Amino acid sequence: MPLDDATGPHPTDLAIGARIRLRRKSLGISQGALAxxxxxxFQQVQKYERGTNRVSGSTLVAVAAALETTVGWLVGEESPAGGDAEAVLALLAAPGAQELLEAFAAIRRGSTRHALISLTREMAEHLGA
Known part of the structure; x- marks a missing residue:
């Protein structure tokens, strides 16, 4: 597969970006601070997290050190949950997914969360996923 694929970011770049974002946010580090x-x-960090720019090897090592993790984890070689973790990271790579998850987690009432899930499924079914 050519490196300059005009169809959009490579799935590997998206997955690495999602892991960078997930780890950065879990540590409470801003894009500016990571940059x-x-x-x-910080714009470059945004591009890495979106997968629109590939992370070079030396930068990947620096990101891993800054985020107190390993290069192996960032590239998906170290994943204790196996394929399920990969699927979740792929879903979190979608624009707005992590923000939606954070807002959902802040909803205290189970019935409200259930209603939101139902609404979202209905929208996806009728408006197209």
Missing amino acids: ERIGVT
């Missing part, structure tokens, strides 16, 4: 730690602009 400072690895010597790039």
Whole structure:
């Protein structure tokens, strides 16, 4: 497969970006702070997280150190939950997915969460997934 695929970001780049974002957010680090730690602009971190720019090997090592994880975890070689974790990370790569999940987790009432799930499924069915 050519590296300059015009159909959009490569799935591997999307998965690595999703892991970077997931780890950064779980540590409470802003894109700007991560950018400072690895010597790039926050816009570049955004592009890495979206998968629109590939992360070079040396930058991947710097990101792993800044996020206190391993390169293996960032590239998906270390995943204790196996394929399920990969599927979740792929879903979290969708624009707005993590924000939606964070907002959902903040809803305390189970009945409200259930109603939101029903509404979302209905919208996906009628508006197209």
